[in-house]
Amino acid sequence: MARVIVDVMLKPEILDPQGQAIARALPRLGFSGISEIRQGKRFEVEIEGPADEAALADVRKMAETLLANTVIEDYSVRVEAQ
Amino acid sequence: MARVIVDVMLKPEILDPQGQAIARALPRLGFSGISEIRQGKRFEVEIEGPADEAALADVRKMAETLLANTVIEDYSVRVEAQ
Amino acid sequence: MIDSVTRATETPDEPQPYAELGMKADEYERVRAILGRRPTSSELAIYSVMWSEHCSYKSSKVHLRQFGTKAPKSDALLVGMGENAGVVDIGDGWAATFKIESHNHPSYVEPHQGAATGVGGIVRDIMSMGARPVAVMDALRFGALDAPDTRRVLPGVVEGISSYGNCLGLPNIGGELAFDPCYIGNPLVNALCVGLLRKDQIKLATAPGPGNKVVLFGARTGPDGIGGASVLASATFEDESHAKRPAVQVGDPFMEKLLIECCLELFEADVVVGIQDLGAAGVSCATTELAAKGTGGMRVDLGLVPLRDPSLLPEEILMSESQERMMAVVTPEDIDAFMAICARWDVPATVIGEVTDTGRLVMTWKGDVIVDIPPGTAADEGPVYERPFHEPEAQAALNADDPVRLARPDDLRATLLTLLGSSNLASKEWVTSQYDRYVRGNTVLAMPADAGVLRIGEVMPGAEETDRGIALATDGNGRYARLDPYAGAQLALAEAYRNVAVTGARPLAVTNCLNFGSPEDPEVMWQFAEAVRGLADACKTLGVPVTGGNVSFYNQTGSTPIHPTPVVGVLGVLDDVRKRVPHGFTAPDLKIVLLGDTRDEFGGSEWAHVVHGHLGGLPPAADLEAERSLGGVLVDAAGRGLIEGSHDVSDGGLAVALAEACLARGVGGTVELPGPDAFVDLFSESTARVLLAVRPESYDALAELCARREVPYYCLGMTGGPALRVEGVLEVPVEELRAVHEGALPAVFGS
Amino acid sequence: MSAARVGVVTFPGTLDDQDAARAVRHAGGEAVPLWHADRDLKGVDAVFLPGGFSYGDYLRCGAISRFAPLMEELIPAARAGLPVLGTCNGFQILCEAHLLPGALTRNEGLHYVCRDQRILVENAATAWTGDYTPGQEILLPVKHGEGRYVADTATIGALESGGQIVFRYLGGNPNGSMNDIAGISNEAGNVVGLMPHPEHAVEELTGAPSVDGRGFFTSILKRFVNL
Numbered sequence A, B: 001m002a003r004v005i006v007d008v009m010l011k012p013e014i015l016d017p018q019g020q021a022i023a024r025a026l027p028r029l030g031f032s033g034i035s036e037i038r039q040g041k042r043f044e045v046e047i048e049g050p051a052d053e054a055a056l057a058d059v060r061k062m063a064e065t066l067l068a069n070t071v072i073e074d075y076s077v078r079v080e081a082q
Numbered sequence C: 001m002i003d004s005v006t007r008a009t010e011t012p013d014e015p016q017p018y019a020e021l022g023m024k025a026d027e028y029e030r031v032r033a034i035l036g037r038r039p040t041s042s043e044l045a046i047y048s049v050m051w052s053e054h055c056s057y058k059s060s061k062v063h064l065r066q067f068g069t070k071a072p073k074s075d076a077l078l079v080g081m082g083e084n085a086g087v088v089d090i091g092d093g094w095a096a097t098f099k100i101e102s103h104n105h106p107s108y109v110e111p112h113q114g115a116a117t118g119v120g121g122i123v124r125d126i127m128s129m130g131a132r133p134v135a136v137m138d139a140l141r142f143g144a145l146d147a148p149d150t151r152r153v154l155p156g157v158v159e160g161i162s163s164y165g166n167c168l169g170l171p172n173i174g175g176e177l178a179f180d181p182c183y184i185g186n187p188l189v190n191a192l193c194v195g196l197l198r199k200d201q202i203k204l205a206t207a208p209g210p211g212n213k214v215v216l217f218g219a220r221t222g223p224d225g226i227g228g229a230s231v232l233a234s235a236t237f238e239d240e241s242h243a244k245r246p247a248v249q250v251g252d253p254f255m256e257k258l259l260i261e262c263c264l265e266l267f268e269a270d271v272v273v274g275i276q277d278l279g280a281a282g283v284s285c286a287t288t289e290l291a292a293k294g295t296g297g298m299r300v301d302l303g304l305v306p307l308r309d310p311s312l313l314p315e316e317i318l319m320s321e322s323q324e325r326m327m328a329v330v331t332p333e334d335i336d337a338f339m340a341i342c343a344r345w346d347v348p349a350t351v352i353g354e355v356t357d358t359g360r361l362v363m364t365w366k367g368d369v370i371v372d373i374p375p376g377t378a379a380d381e382g383p384v385y386e387r388p389f390h391e392p393e394a395q396a397a398l399n400a401d402d403p404v405r406l407a408r409p410d411d412l413r414a415t416l417l418t419l420l421g422s423s424n425l426a427s428k429e430w431v432t433s434q435y436d437r438y439v440r441g442n443t444v445l446a447m448p449a450d451a452g453v454l455r456i457g458e459v460m461p462g463a464e465e466t467d468r469g470i471a472l473a474t475d476g477n478g479r480y481a482r483l484d485p486y487a488g489a490q491l492a493l494a495e496a497y498r499n500v501a502v503t504g505a506r507p508l509a510v511t512n513c514l515n516f517g518s519p520e521d522p523e524v525m526w527q528f529a530e531a532v533r534g535l536a537d538a539c540k541t542l543g544v545p546v547t548g549g550n551v552s553f554y555n556q557t558g559s560t561p562i563h564p565t566p567v568v569g570v571l572g573v574l575d576d577v578r579k580r581v582p583h584g585f586t587a588p589d590l591k592i593v594l595l596g597d598t599r600d601e602f603g604g605s606e607w608a609h610v611v612h613g614h615l616g617g618l619p620p621a622a623d624l625e626a627e628r629s630l631g632g633v634l635v636d637a638a639g640r641g642l643i644e645g646s647h648d649v650s651d652g653g654l655a656v657a658l659a660e661a662c663l664a665r666g667v668g669g670t671v672e673l674p675g676p677d678a679f680v681d682l683f684s685e686s687t688a689r690v691l692l693a694v695r696p697e698s699y700d701a702l703a704e705l706c707a708r709r710e711v712p713y714y715c716l717g718m719t720g721g722p723a724l725r726v727e728g729v730l731e732v733p734v735e736e737l738r739a740v741h742e743g744a745l746p747a748v749f750g751s
Numbered sequence D: 001m002s003a004a005r006v007g008v009v010t011f012p013g014t015l016d017d018q019d020a021a022r023a024v025r026h027a028g029g030e031a032v033p034l035w036h037a038d039r040d041l042k043g044v045d046a047v048f049l050p051g052g053f054s055y056g057d058y059l060r061c062g063a064i065s066r067f068a069p070l071m072e073e074l075i076p077a078a079r080a081g082l083p084v085l086g087t088c089n090g091f092q093i094l095c096e097a098h099l100l101p102g103a104l105t106r107n108e109g110l111h112y113v114c115r116d117q118r119i120l121v122e123n124a125a126t127a128w129t130g131d132y133t134p135g136q137e138i139l140l141p142v143k144h145g146e147g148r149y150v151a152d153t154a155t156i157g158a159l160e161s162g163g164q165i166v167f168r169y170l171g172g173n174p175n176g177s178m179n180d181i182a183g184i185s186n187e188a189g190n191v192v193g194l195m196p197h198p199e200h201a202v203e204e205l206t207g208a209p210s211v212d213g214r215g216f217f218t219s220i221l222k223r224f225v226n227l
């Protein structure tokens, strides 16, 4: 049993309307000193066996084909330290 | 300039239909060995100054009041290693 | 290094990547001739996008002219083709503007964003006429229902339309959904928007008055959809970071909603001289078109354009297709009021230039002049092609393959159920339930009605009071058009016209989206030429002018084009919207009446397609005179309150129309067929037919109206009971019809 | 006697404000537009938070709106007894503002759903439901992508036992909400939130095929006539 984290973020050049809406709202809410916010997705994937190379390769493939839309998003995969 | 990451996940007891839908689709797509997937949000917050305690306290407050709805979500805040 | 005009003059022989930008050698030479020197890379950017097929209509122009030359005389037309959208007079001081546009290719690459930005683009077209957008519609085509490609593309497209349109607060009041293997790899996503305005409020895309300010407002400009510009950037700048710019645009419907409300306040405050949306070709298009239609000159400092990505180069800024942007021309006296309204709506706005009387569009970047062109040469004087065309080699054989040779069924009950659950005739609710059809509270009819109907009186507080309403429908049948593009385009118009008329509305005007393969293929070009000729002729006969539209070419995979698919939208008006006719059988104990004659016509029919996988012969005859008479009866009868419910008869024939009429409110009916051949009566797709439900005491008056206009009519039976019964032929409980009809799409896409 | 004044709030991205105002007028009240950026309730007798996509519904529905200047006035006023009704996005804002317990999350089916929905009125004693009878079945449209009501077990228990579950879905739950909850009230019964849209069911000609939403508006207006 291990937990693998897949982070999916819009590519930097792609418009992130969600992040922008939050960033625009911040000053009004009294938060300053923040230059940018981008919003993405985080997946917590529980795998049954150990997080070995084979399992990670599988998760990477899953990220590539299912969790991320690689036309507009980048992803990264890492094992969570338990 | 520093980047602070805020991860927001639904509390474990709250149904996550998005994660479930992905998990259900996996076998059909040829992925096995995955026991659960949960989907949450990841925010990349760029702060103007250094990520010192004061700045982190600010981001934590933002997470608590805005980025997460603590009725249904948990959050965690960390500085991204550059 | 910035490629300034000075530099261009000094380096006349520097090679330029015009071919990579899709320009032909002779087109490039023409630019050189116009300018008397080589263009700068920014100028090349402008000419290449403005002279592209998409912006210049260079292959279609010579044909589209017929919409003007053959246009019927119409008092209703306030603004015709050539503006962002046509405007029609709908009475009582009100006007409506509407247009349909394609976003086919982007929706294949990224279904959600492609479809979403398609909605966004057409909504801005409507806004730029000075109108409040009031509803959207969408006409969709996908590959076979069970094809993997369809499963990938359809849910994303629907979600994109849904998320964008719903967030704007525009009710979705109708559209189409059809499947055919020819659309695999080439889905069609055509979006329509309709807007309302006071007649005296029309805005045009023009920049008159030297000294007036040019304002860019809305979203900041980013590197969206500038795949093409990267060629320029890498050629001129040898800069790798610019080599991979995204071809995909992402929409921000929230920003668009703010833009809508902001524009309406700007119009109300009367602080806009001219306005243009930024669509394909972004700043290039907006500046050249505004300048060309105004006093003729404009000075712009591109360095003032607010950027999302500060590394953007001027060529990229010029080509960027970032969404949710508009450009306005404002007098210096009004500029403060203009900016204040933008600020109230949190819409960023920046003065980037000024109108001049020099006849030149001049752009600077950090002090250098990088563009200096006569704007009309980019906007209006693009290349025009007389592309060769001829009838496809296989056309004669296709038309000769008449469906009379197909085996006809004995079990008509089974045939009805098969058709009713087939992809093109099944309930579209899986799609339509993702669209908000109620928002803004003016929706009178929407799915599953034949046309969407809106009340208009409460849309714009302060405008003249009115009881009027508008009705809209879109239609198009690629199989019919494949068999005969001339007739196919006419049939598309006829069906949309009829769908508007069955609600009781008087059809007024037409918009169209012409989806075809490559214009460089003479066989495709023939299909196009025939379709345009057919549509223009039909508009003339029916007395409804074309007010605008859109052409989408290159819908093909390899050398295989899609079926020619002209999608036609018709707008009609109800003088009293309370007299609209609802959809289907609305109550028991009404007489069921069929108007129009049925012939043995199965070419291109759903029956041939579903049961035999056959496409051949000729489509049903387009009898436009009959459609016109039928429309007249429907409008008169509705106005006199003679009709309780209605449904047009089209795909799948009378059998499917009867079933859908029962499903509308769960009211069954019993009918007797008028003709000798039950199969023909039930499944033929003869046109100019509708099904009505009328109170017995209204029947004679209806019959008299029909007789006066020589419209054939047949009383088939009565509504009521839990089943659809065709005497001596079939009986199906309404709930069984429902299960079959509503189960098909969820079976593929989940419930 | 002058008509009761019902404030209708517009945030950036609010969509159903015109409809809500129209419904108030049809019921004989005066609709008073309230602007999110003003710290001013204009002395209204009640407030309607309409549906829409305030701030694009980015982040979470209602998350940004609840910080609006107007909300700084509205929150204490509601706690002090001002009748407030939130439909759809308005309901989401009320939950985000903690005027109502629980939260609204993504529909279980993951799609936006627009349909005519049967609703059971369970509590006819709130400020906004006096014109209904307990157990009455009504038809109202729902149209939302994030309407699945969730709360912890203790909260649900308290809502159930305190009669705070005002509306429940009948004939199929469109979003997977806990206990088929369609709408709730606060303990005092002056603040009510629901996902369905009464303002789209007040006219014969337009909107949903019912006029069952009228009761919301007549309820609140009668309350002020009777005061």
Ligand SMILES: Nc1ncnc2c1ncn2[C@@H]1O[C@H](COP(=O)(O)OP(=O)(O)O)[C@@H](O)[C@H]1O
Pocket (backbone or CB within 6 Å): C137, C138, C139, C140, C172, C173, C174, C175, C176, C177, C425, C428, C431, C432, C435, C446, C447, C448, C449, C450, C451, C648, C650, C660
């Ligand atoms: N893509 C779509 N978007 C919105 N509404 C649609 C769409 N496709 C179909 N509809 C609506 O669903 C209903 C049924 O469509 P259809 O079966 O094509 O109608 P008909 O049988 O009258 O030709 C109509 O109200 C139509 O406007």
Ligand SMILES: [Mg+2]
Pocket (backbone or CB within 6 Å): C450, C499, C648, C650
């Ligand atoms: Mg129809």
